[in-house]
Amino acid sequence: MRNIFIRILTAPFALLYGLGVSIRNFFYSSGILRGVEFDLPVISVGNLSVGGAGKTPHVEYLVRMLKDYINVATMSRGYKRKTKGYRSAGFGDTVETIGDEPLQFLKKFPDIKVTVAESRMFAIPRLVSEHPEVQALLLDDAFQHRSVKPGLNILLTPYASPFTRDFLLPSGRLREWRSAYERADVLILTKCPENLSQEERKAWKDELNPFPHQRLYFSKYVHEPPYRLFGAERVNLSKEKNVLLVCALANADYLAEYLERVSGTVRRLEFADHHLFTKFDLARIERIFKEWQLDNKIIITTEKDAARLGLHKDFLLKSGLPVFVLPAEVEFLGDDGEAFKEDVQKFLLDFKV
Numbered sequence: 001m002r003n004i005f006i007r008i009l010t011a012p013f014a015l016l017y018g019l020g021v022s023i024r025n026f027f028y029s030s031g032i033l034r035g036v037e038f039d040l041p042v043i044s045v046g047n048l049s050v051g052g053a054g055k056t057p058h059v060e061y062l063v064r065m066l067k068d069y070i071n072v073a074t075m076s077r078g079y080k081r082k083t084k085g086y087r088s089a090g091f092g093d094t095v096e097t098i099g100d101e102p103l104q105f106l107k108k109f110p111d112i113k114v115t116v117a118e119s120r121m122f123a124i125p126r127l128v129s130e131h132p133e134v135q136a137l138l139l140d141d142a143f144q145h146r147s148v149k150p151g152l153n154i155l156l157t158p159y160a161s162p163f164t165r166d167f168l169l170p171s172g173r174l175r176e177w178r179s180a181y182e183r184a185d186v187l188i189l190t191k192c193p194e195n196l197s198q199e200e201r202k203a204w205k206d207e208l209n210p211f212p213h214q215r216l217y218f219s220k221y222v223h224e225p226p227y228r229l230f231g232a233e234r235v236n237l238s239k240e241k242n243v244l245l246v247c248a249l250a251n252a253d254y255l256a257e258y259l260e261r262v263s264g265t266v267r268r269l270e271f272a273d274h275h276l277f278t279k280f281d282l283a284r285i286e287r288i289f290k291e292w293q294l295d296n297k298i299i300i301t302t303e304k305d306a307a308r309l310g311l312h313k314d315f316l317l318k319s320g321l322p323v324f325v326l327p328a329e330v331e332f333l334g335d336d337g338e339a340f341k342e343d344v345q346k347f348l349l350d351f352k353v
Contacts, residue, residue, distance in 0.1 A: 007171040014171040021168075021176050028146045035149030036121050040128060041136040041351045043344070044150035046143025048163040048180060049173040051250025051273050053156040054190040054330070056101050056304060057221065059140050061330040063109050065341060070348070071112075071133050075123060076102045076140040078116030080274045086123040088130065089114040100274060100307040101140060107307075121147040136348060143183070144175055152347045155184035157208070159192045160254060164207050173250075181208075186343060187216045191254045194220055196333055217340050218333040223258065226298075226324035229306055230317060235298060235324055237263045242297040244289050246323075247305050248275035255302065255326075265294060275308070282312050286319050298322045 007014075027033040043062065047053035059074060066072045078087070078099035089098045089106045098106070098116050106114045113131050117123030120139060127134065142148065143155060157163045163181060166172045181187065187210055196218060210216045225234045235241070242264045245256060248271035259266045269288060271281070289299060299321055301309060306325045309316065316323055332340055 007167060010171045014168040017170070018168045018177060025146075025176070025180065033146070035146050036124075037149045037151075038124055038128070038137075040124070040134070041152075041348050042124070042139060042148065042150040043136065043152045043154065043347070044139040044142040044145075044148075045154045045156065046139075046141050047156045048143070048176055048178070049157075049161070049166060049250075050169070050175060051173075052161070053158050054219075054221070055141050055156060056104065057328050057330045058154070058156060058188065058190070058219070059138050060105070060108065062138055062344070063105070063112060065344065066136060066348075067109065067112055070135040072136045072138060073113035073115060073127060073131065073134045074102070074105050074138045074140060075115045075117060075120060075127065075142075076105075077118055078102055080276060081116065083116075084118070086117040086126050087115065088127075089116065095276075095307045095311060100304050103307045104303050119147070120145055124148065143180075151351060152186065152344070153184050154186045154188065155181055156188050156190050157181075158190050158251075158254070161251070162189065162208065182211055184214060186340070187214055188340075189216070189218050190220075190330075192218045192220045192333060194333075215339070215343060217336040219330050219336070220333060221254070221258070221328045222331050224327045224329075226300055226326045229301070229309065229323040229325055230313060239264050240296055242292075242294045243267070244269060244285075244292065244297065244299045246285055246299055246301045246309075247271070248277075248308070249273055249302065249304070259300065259326075264296075267292065277308050277312060279312070279315065282315050282319075286321060289321060298324055300324055300326050303327055 045055050045059050063072060081099040082096045087098060089102055095103050102114050102116050113134055115127055120142060163174060163178050166174045168174045187208060189204055205216055208216060225236050227234050243259050243266045245259060245266055245268045250273040252270055256266060256268055303325055
C-alpha cells in the first residue's frame, strides 16, 4: 500500500521526467540528433533501470570470452570518481581516480585496456588514437548514451524486477519508458534461478515480448568461495558460518537470498549504491560486528564494494575484522551460453569498417 501511495504521489514528477526523455529520444529517432558510429566494433551493455541488473559481471563475461582472441578494451563512466574527462587506467589508479567498477576490471584483467570517460563520443577517438591495437570496445552502462551508436546493443533486466513491472523515476527505477527496449539487439534476463523451467522461460518470453530482431537469453550468477580482502585465505560457507553482509548496491536482495541459502544467520548492513565508505562507516561496521552476539561469524562484501573498502586498508588490517569478498561470475542457462557466444562472434566477424 505504501509503494502505491508513493507512486501516486510522485506520478506528476515521473510524467515530467518521461516527457524530457521522450523529447530527447525523439530527436535521435527522427534524425535531428545522430549517434556516432566508429570504425571499431562497439558492444554496449546496459539496462533501463538505475542499477542492480548485473552489468559488471556481464562485461567481465564478455572480456573472458574475447580477450584471448582479440585486443578488447572497456570504457565506463567512472561513477563517483574524483577525476574528470578521459582517463586510461593503469598502475596506481584507485577507486577515487577511476571508480569502483573500472578498478575491478583493471585488477581482474591487467592485460586489457581499461578506460573511463563521461563523454564516450569524444573519448572513443582518443582511445583509438592512443591505442590503435584495440580491436573491440565494451561500453559499460551505455544504453542511455545515445550519442554513440553501438554495433551490438545488449540490454539486461533482472529476474526479480524486470523493466516490464517497473515505473519511471521517481515513481520507480526506470531511466526510460519501457518501450525503449526496442533499441536493444540482445535481451538478457539476469540473476535467474538455476532451475528455470521451459514453461517459465516461455512465460518470460511472452512478458518481455522481444522484437523479431532481438534474441532473448537467460543468465545466472555463480559464486566461488569468498576470499580474504587482504590475503589469499578462502572460506567455505556453511550453515555454521554466520555472515554480516556489508554492501553498497542498488539492490542486495539477490545476494542476501544466496547467502541465506548457503550460510547461517545473515545480517545486512547496507549503504547507498556506490557509497564511498568513510572512517565513521568503518567504525560503525566494527562496532556492529563486535557487538553481534554470535560465534563463527565473518563479514562478506562484494567485489565492487571491496574496491572502495580497500581505501581503508590500514584500519581494516589493524582492526582484525574478518572481511571476505564474494566473487560473482555469470553463467548462461542451458544452451544459451553457446548461442550468445555465436551471436557476439557473428557480430565481430560481420563487422565492416
